[in-house]
Amino acid sequence: MENQTQHPNIPNKTSFFQSNTAKMIMVGFLILVLLIPLALVQDLITERSNRKQEVTDIVTQKWGKDIELMGPILKIPYKVITETEVIDEKTKQKTIQKYSYTENAYFFPDQLNHNTAINKIDNIQLGLYKPIVFKATITSDGTFGTVDISKLDLHPENILWDKASIIIKTTNLKSIKSDLRIKLNNKFLNLEAKSDDESRFDTLETNTFTYNPVEDLNFNFSISYNGSNSVQFIPIGKTTATTVDADWNSPSFIGNFATNDTTKKITTKNFHADWKIIHVNRPFPQQFKAKIPALKNYQYGVKLIETVDEYQQNERASKYGFLVIGLTFLIFFLIQTISKIHIHIFQYTMIGLALIMFYTLLISITEHSSFSIAYAIAASAVIIMLLLYSISILKNKKFPLFITASLTLLYSFIYIIIQLEDYALLVGSIGLFLILGSIMYFSRKIDWNN
Known part of the structure; x- marks a missing residue:
C-alpha cells in the first residue's frame, strides 16, 4: 500500500x-x-x-500709535539754597557760602474731567490688511485748587510764583491734528513741545504766567489725534472723571480701574464707558518735588480689538x-x-x-x-x-x-x-x-x- x-x-x-x-x-x-x-x-x-502685524506696525507708525495722556499739571519753580562751609588754607578762617539753584514743584488738579470721542477710519489699507486706526478728540477741563506747599517742605519766599506754567504729558505728538492751547480762567496760553528726560511721554508746556496761590485756577483744552489700538489716561486728579464714546462694537477695557457698570453700554455699532477715580483709589499724592515719578502702572482706558480676527x-x-x-x-x-x-x-x-x-x-x-x-x-x-x-x-x-x-x-x-x-x-x-x-x-x- x-x-x-x-x-x-x-x-x-x-x-x-x-x-x-x-x-x-x-x-x-x-x-x-x-x-x-x-x-x-x-x-x-x-x-x-x-x-x-508687520503691516499694521508700518501703518500705525505713520498714522499714529497708542494715545496716552497725563495732565494737565501745574509746574511752579522754587529756589533751593544750600550753605557750604569754606576754610581759608592760609588764615584757617571759616566762612559760609550760599549757593542757590532752581527746582520744580508739580501739583495735580483737584478736579479733572476727560471726554473722549473716537471715530474709526475704514479707508486706511495696505495690501490685504486694514489696521485698526481712528481719530480721537480728547476734551479736558477741571480746576487747580489752592496749592499746599507745606506738604513739600517749601518756604513761600523761595517760590517763583511768576514763573508758573502748565505741562501736559502725552504720546504721539506727530499725530496731533489740532492747534494746541489751554484756557486758564479767562486767558488762553499756547502749548509747545519741550524736551523731557522721560522718554515714554512727550511734554507740552505753556509759557510762564503768574500764579495766584490763594485762588482756584480753572482750565480747559482739547486735543485731536490720529491714533490706533488704544486710548489711555493716568488719574492725576483728586477726582478724575472720564467718558469715552466710540463707533466700535468690541472694546476691551484695560488698566487698573474698572468702568462704571451702571452706565457702560455696548451695542453692535458703538460703545459708551465712564470711569470715576478718586485720590484714595491710587497710592500717590497730589504734589511732587523735583521730578514726577513713573505712573504708568496706574493707567486705564480702552483698547479697540477684533474679538477673533481671521x-x-x-x-x-x-x-x-x-x-x-x-x-x-x-x-x-x-x-x-x-x-x-x-x-x-x-x-x-x-x-x-x-x-x-x-x-x-x-x-x-x-x-x-x-x-x-x-x-x-x-x-x-x-x-x-x-x-x-x-x-x-x-x-x-x-x-x-x-x-x-x-x-x-x-x-x-x-x-x-x-x-x-x-x-x-x-x-x-x-x-x-x-x-x-x-x-x-x-x-x-x-x-x-x-
Missing part, C-alpha cells in the same frame, strides 16, 4: 496584511504622516499673521485638523469593513490631502473675504471633491452620500465651536461625546478578528 504523505497547512503569509488590524495600523500611520503637512499649514497661518479663526480651525482627518478616515474604514469594499492606502492618502487642502483654501480666501464666506466655500469644495471621489472608489451612491452628510455635520460643528467663546469647551465636549457614542454604536457588530 502506497504511503500517503500528509502536508500540514501552510499559513498564508499575506493574511495579516489583509486583516482589519493591519489596515487600522496603516491608516493610523497615515494619519500621523498627514500631521506633517497640517503643521506646515499652521506655520503658514502664523507667517501670514506675523505679516499682518488668522485667529484660521488657527483655531487648523487645530481641529487631526480630528477631521481621523474621523473621516474612520468613516471610510468602517464603510470598507462593513461593505467589504477594498480601499487602497493611496486612496486614503488622496482623501487626507484633500482634507489638508481645506485649510489652505480657507486662509487664502479669508484674506480676500470674510471668514464665514471662506469657510463655506472651502468646506463645500472639499466635500464635493470627496463626494465625487468616494462615488468612484465605492461604486455606489449610498455610502458617498452618508460620507457627505457626515462631513457636512462635522464642518458645521467645528464652525460653531470656532464662533463660540464662553461655551466652546462645553459644546465641543458634548459634540465629541456624541460622535464617540455614534462610532461605538455603528461599530458594535464588526468582527475585528478577520
